[in-house]
Amino acid sequence: MKILLATFWIIPHVGGVWNYMSQLKKVLESLGHEVDILGYGEGNKYVYIVNEFRKVERSLLLPLVNDKLNVQLEPENYADPVVKHCETERHVYELGASYLGLEKYDVIHTQDVISTVCLNRVKPIGPTLVATLHGCVAHEMRLQTNSSPTSYMCKAYFDELEHVGATSATFTIVANEWLKNILTDEFHVPNEQIKILNYGYDTANFLKKIKEKPFIQLQHPVERPVDKKTILYTGRLVELKGVHHLISSLSHLKKIRSDWVCWIVGEGEKRAELQVQSKALGVENDIFFLGKREDIPKILSNTDIFVLPSLIENQSLSVIEAQITGKAVIVSDAGGLPEMVEHGVTGLISPVGDVMSLCNNLESLIKNESYRQELGSNAKKWGMVHWSLEAGVKKVVEVYELALSIKGGVGNSEN
Template sequence: MKILLATFWVTPHVGGVWNYMQQLKEKLESFGHEVDLLGSGEDHKYIHIINENRRVEKDKLLPLSAAKALENSYSSIYLDPVVKYYVLRRYFYQLGVRYLGLEKYDLIHTQDVLSTVCINQIRPANTVLVATLHGCVAHEMKHHVNHVQKNRSSNLASTYFDKLEFEGATSAEITIVANEWLKHILTDEFHVPPSQLKVFHYGYDTESFLKRMNEKSAIQRPIDKKVIIYTGRLNENKGVHHLISALTQLKKSRNDWVCWIVGDGPNQKELQNQNKASGLENDVFFFGRRDDIPYLLSLSDIFVLPTLMENQPLSVIEAQITGKAVIASDVGGVPEIIEHGVTGVLTPAGDAQMLCININYLLEHDQYRCTLGANAQKWGLQHWSQDKAVQNVLDVYESAISKKKIVNE
């Protein structure tokens, strides 16, 4: 088959969706399928087929004067700035995808509600559509609107993103979600028919990841201190500001640790300022975006994910594969992949004091920390089997093809 893996989001990027697309492409190609990757370019300025280095610029899709007129016309309709932002980008995304062409694909596998809705409206009549949803966009966007507009989320934004969530979850022949948490949100809150959804967790190329752990970089761990590590995006939802608050408390009682924050994002400067104001400049280090995460994890002792909103975090999967003790917030799908006290520690989201207590306990109890890591690795290497996960995806493809044929007859 000729398959297109598509996302609305900027690609390449740091995060689970891009990693999922890359690993799925490689595995599908090993089965003889042809696979292309599609996404938005930097700041949504263009749409591109990444593996072919083929793109179309937004300015070429619509002359600048026409684009300005279009934006002004939307301004009068969509008074909420966040809604206006996504309406316009959906419009240009759809134009760009149409320009690049979908006719050659037997099946399109979208990775979010936005790309699903856009591509469903323009896909050829015989092209099969499968969607994987990596989180609840409606929840994430409303949280963002509340944060930006200081807890004055508009009814328009709520209505818009609720409708988008439902449409994105029901436009494909079959929709895949990674856990029961997201399935229940879609069925209970957004009234998506349960028959539309398949629940399959992600797979991961554990063999390659374990090999990369031995690819050393210039970073060295301190001789006399344990290493706490966070890997991921630096945005509001990831809760890194709570980690810094917890470490501020921790420093009052002990200084036998350092913390490495690996990743970048819109909140990086704000977090660095918080870190400096807390007097942690010699304790917490910002590494930025890096390609040696497997090696950095191998040097660390405790992985912390202080997230406020999460689906099935890639960073936890990687920490488990590396055999690290994990402390993660008890939100979203996280409790489905960590057994508290056995394969990791679940901590209340947004509670810096409890996070401090949990970190301190693992620093204090070496045997318990090591046992958590060993249990996590044993479970993770079995649970995150990529072969099994890709076979589940292929089974969904076959079911979607059969469903499409019935509809077309």
């Protein structure tokens, strides 16, 4: 098969979607398929086929898009700046994808509702469309724009995008029951259209990196203190990840005990604000903001507890990495996280935003080494089986083949 993996977001980027696409491409190619990746380039300056670096510059597309939008849309449709921005960007994306050409593919596999809406509008008759949704964009936008004076307009816009995107493909793949229930109950996606498949993960390659010595040491290694337990968060520093709740919990934890440090790995718009918060709460000497790191496997192997306090979450790759490294995990009960962690067996779960519950869970793992090791060992045993990449990709290929059989078979290639 000739397959196009497509996302609306800038790629490459730090985050689970790019990691998933990269691993999926690698395994699909090992099975004999031809795979391209489509997305936005740095700063949304161009739309491109990543592996071939064939691109169409935004500067060439934008005048055509603006002319089209000025004719088609009433001024009130631009009242919300988020809606205006998204509407412009998705039309640029559509036009760029059209210029790059979609005719040769058997399967177009989109990775979000916006790229699904876009490519369904412009794809030729030949390719079949399959979508994987890595979260609910409509719910995320509600949280991010709730205080906006035009939030009602933004909500209506992204709710419609969610419905159209989730119903446009032959099959829509999700990672868990949580997202399936949202799509069927709230956005009226037919139950038979949805396939539940976990992502799969290249566990062997991740664990191999723990032992590898880098050819060139690009970053100074992080040394853990010998007399303290190490708590780790990795991910984007944005509101939805709930890092501010972690910092609040740590301020309470410090009143109970001081035999810990916390490493926060990642970048994002909230970094400066989070650093101010840690100073205001008196934990600036206990929390270390390490920025973007290229040695996550080694850092994770040198920690004791992994924490993900998200406000909304689908299926976190950082939790998968912590599990297969054998670490005790604490997560919030947001989204699909309770389907990844069994409380008291493979980790601990705190209610979203409950800083005292998170504090208590942290303290219980710091003071009880045997319990912490038991949870980590259970997590690794479960994770090494459940997150098999080969099994995950096999199920994706089965969805491709089923979608093609419904459409009438593979017509564009002999693979």
